[in-house]
Amino acid sequence: MKNRLILSFVLLLCILQARATHIVGGQLFITENKNSAYNYKIGLTMYFDALNGNPGAEDDVVYIYVFRKRDNASVGYVSAPKIERKNVTYTNPQCGISLTETIMITYASDVLLESSVFNDPGGYYMVWDRCCRNAAITNIKSPGTAGSLFYLEFPPIVKNSTSFSNSSPVFPAIQGDYACVNSPFFFNFGGTDADGDSLAYRLMTPLQGYSTQDRPSVQAIGSSSYPTLTWIDGITNANIIPGPQPLTVDAKTGMLSVTPGNLGLYVFAVQVDEFRNGVKIGTLTRDFQLKVVDCPKMSPPKILFKPKGSSTFYNSNQIITVKDGDPNCFEVMVTDPTINDLIKIQGHAINQTNDYFSLFPVEYATTVANDTMRVQVCLDECFITYDNRPIRIELIAQDQSCPIPLMDTLVIYIRRESSGNNAPVVTTSLQTDYVHVVAGTAVSFTVFGKDSDTDSLSLSGAGENFTLSSKSMIFKTVSGKTSVQSGFSWVPPCNALEGDTIKVDFTAEDLRCAGSGLKTSKTIYFIVDQSPNHPPAITTSLVQADVSYILGASGGITFQVKAIDPDTNTILLSASGRGFQLNALGITFENKTGTGQLISDFTWFPDCAIMNGDTSHSFTVDFVARDKSCTASLDTISVTISLSDLEAKSEIDLPNVITPNGDGKNDCLILDELPTGSCNDQFKDVTIFNRWGKQIYYSRDKTKNWCPNDISGGYYYYVIKYTKSTYKGGLTVLK
The missing domain is CATH 2.60.40.10 (Immunoglobulins)
Incomplete structure (x- = not known):
């Protein structure tokens, strides 16, 4: 059934009423369907006695009922059709002739378990209740009228608002072997878990349920304690199959072992508990029957x-x-x-x-x-x-x-004895096997492996009681023929303690005979010394740390910043503004990383927009040289840049006579010599009028001089405007 788990119960009065006599055993299962709209598969594996069973009792569909464990409230049921039917095999196929014949039948359906329903912290359980068992069972009372109940607990699919995935254990198909009286017999009842959960096994009394001979297929009910089979007198869980060695199960592997003492057909059950991180999250019961026969006396080879x-x-x-x-x-x-x-x-x-x-x-x-x-x-x-x-x-x-x-x-x-195959040798590019290192300073060398027999070999490295990666050591395992090499590099961490000796083994292994163990190792000893770190120094090309700059001056502000470190540590040269971002003001400075010496240029062309209406403003830039040693030393220098506005003039100086006669002398009214103005009083335009007040010249560019070549001589007026000031005057043009 590919659907949501049915949440409403229906009285299943029309279910097949044929008694499922000779149910041999089986178990329920639930398996996660990853990346599927139907997120789980629920089903039943059932073993059926093909020799003595009632063929009419073999159901085409089984009904598996689900309950909430906390209060045994019903959650729904799954209608699972038959999807597989096959004969059970034997360890030695020719041994099973006419003694036993068992069929394994699998029922299953894909379902949607919704997180809004299956989220109770106590979890859930499912059951299948059916009658009846083999009438020939030896170790229980009234076997022909005893029902079978298979049971499985599973956790919620959501825990603490987080998805919780789980599949029940998977078991190999049970083999239909029989045991011989007074002979040791072993039976693998163990399973595996797809989620990596651990499994524990113990023998238990098989569950009987509420189905009867008259009502072989009933609608299951929830219960915290289902009825169990009744052992015959003298039988307990300690001797379910009695004999010189009664039936036992290995708690870790699920291996069953028994040396039975009497002929018969014995039913037993194993409870399999599922643990994750030491916490039990699920359990299921597995039923089966073992036939004990009188075998011909056999002697081993x-x-x-x-x-x-x-x-x-x-x-x-x-x-x-x-x-x-x-x-x-x-x-x-x-x-x-x-x-x-x-x-x-x-x-x-x-x-x-x-x-x-x-x-x-x-x-x-x-x-x-x-x-x-x-x-x-x-x-x-x-x-x-x-x-x-x-x-x-x-x-x-x-x-x-x-x-x-x-x-x-x-x-x-x-x-x-050896047949003449020589072990490979290991060498390094080091002068000695003892390497003195300091925290934060890199060390590197090459390791060589060579085989005099020209065999294939591998070269690998391993720390003594640690992995290379755990200490950030880099060494790649390589393979080749006759000779190989690989580089080793390491920057000892800051927590490396002075006086420590760290051992690394480099091993060359002969691959002519895989797994032979023919190998040679060389140990390199790393001795941690005290780090002689010197702090970096930072300077600028400025004569003094304070810079004064008048807006409008040519050339802008430029200087160099230099960081020097006498050690081999990596250093970082950087700059930051106090209360402002450098790039937001148009300042150019490149942060640099390197060793030894670093130089970076500071460049700034400030303009009036920076002043924000003020006549003066100061900006401080901090330059830092920081090394990347374990002590993280640094040096800092600060430069304060003071910007000031031009002082506005109260008057301007222009000639009152010009003579545009082409002699190159006093031919034009020189406007480019007008005052530049300040940030708050900047040049706007110049206008010239004739004596009747008519405008004859206008310009917003004071770099363009007025040369009146095409007008007649006479007296003219000018008006020069700034943001806040206006200057007026007159001049005579002589021709």
Whole structure:
């Protein structure tokens, strides 16, 4: 059902009423659907007895009911259709003939769980309630009328207003194996968690629910304590399957183990609790049944090894030494007392990445009692013990016994001399292995790896009891053939303590035989010394720190600022205005970073807009030279710039006669010599009138002189206006 979880309950009176006899077990599940409109999948995995079950009891749809855990209030139900049906496999398929046949049926539906509904801090639970179980179950009372209830708790999807994602554990398909009376049996009931949550397992009494033989499929109800099955006399959770070793479960792995003492069909349940950061967030129950039968007596194979020159068989306290020039192969024997049994041989190295050995043959079929096969174990070129530590190999002989194979294991310790493969060497560009460093000062060098056999090799670095990245050390692992190199760099942090010695190991590993351990390391010792830091100094090219400037003066204000640091630390040269931004006033100054010496130019062309109506104004600029050492030393110099306005004149000086005769003398009225004016009384325009008051000249540009070449001589008047002042006068033009 792809829909919201149905929030209204409907009496499901028309559900199939056939008794689901021979329900073997199963569990519920809830899985997050990432990036989907239907954010969760809810379903049921159910195991059904295909030999004795009622085919009519196999539902096409199951109804899973959801309740709020705090008060058992109903939240809704999910209608989950059948999406998969398949036979359960066996560890050894030929062992399952006519004894058991189990079908795994999966029901599931995608649903939308809304955060406005599923936000209760106490969480929720879901149940599936159905009758009935196998009538042949040995360890409970009235098994044929006992119902099955599967249970699963899950957390809210929102916690503290934050989305909380979770999926229930995932379990591999249960195998349909049976156990043999008085024989050890192991059964993996463990799962994995997609969210990385930890899982804990414990045996429990299976839940029965409220379904009955007369009402095999009922509408589930919420409860804090569902009914459980009733054990027969003498059975408890401590001996659900009684015997020399009653049924137990590993609390961490979920591995079941039992040595049953009696024939029968035994039902059991395991509670799986889900923890995140030490807090329980979910739980579910898993039911199943285990059949215990009387099996033919089977004996395991036996694997033996007699070292060359020895009259006795090998035991694990010995170390076999293979010298250079010795044969690469040796022989082990495998015997089996059973006729017509298939024996398979496998082996692997325990304390080495690769096996570097082979077996031949790897299987054989016995034809007589105690038949014997001789197996060749051949060591490859890379099966070498470089550090004198023996390699541990494990050889396993396994037969085809039912219900699970029987096996024998032989562990052999082998020390094999080198075949001439030489270890690589490590060198550095340093003069010594001891490097004196100071906090804040960079250190760098090159590390080299070389292999005299021209093998491929890798070069890596590692701190002693720390990672390089944790101390901001930079060294890239490299690989190559014959020779490789990589650069190391580090700026010791300010918290590096004087007198500390920090060790870094650089390792070159031979890659001819992966995992062989043939490597060489060189240790570099970094000794932290006291930092001899000197503070930077800052100067300017000014004669004095105070600058006076009259607005309108040519050239503007320019000078240089210099920062000097005798150390190798990085220094920063910067400037800032007191109460103003430099660029807002049109000041140009570039902040600079570098080492040794930094120079930057200060440039400013102030204008009247800066004065804001005042006749004078002062601006102070602070220049700072700061080093980036651990002590963060600095030097500061301040420059105060005083701006003043031009003093306005009370009168102007113009000639009263001009003679425009072309002789170059007194030909024009010189206007560009008029006063510039101040910020508050600036030049506006000049107007010239004839004697009758007619305007004959007008200009707003005082740089343009008046040269009356095209007018007649006579007496003329002028009016010169400033922002606040007006000057009037007369002059005679003689021609």
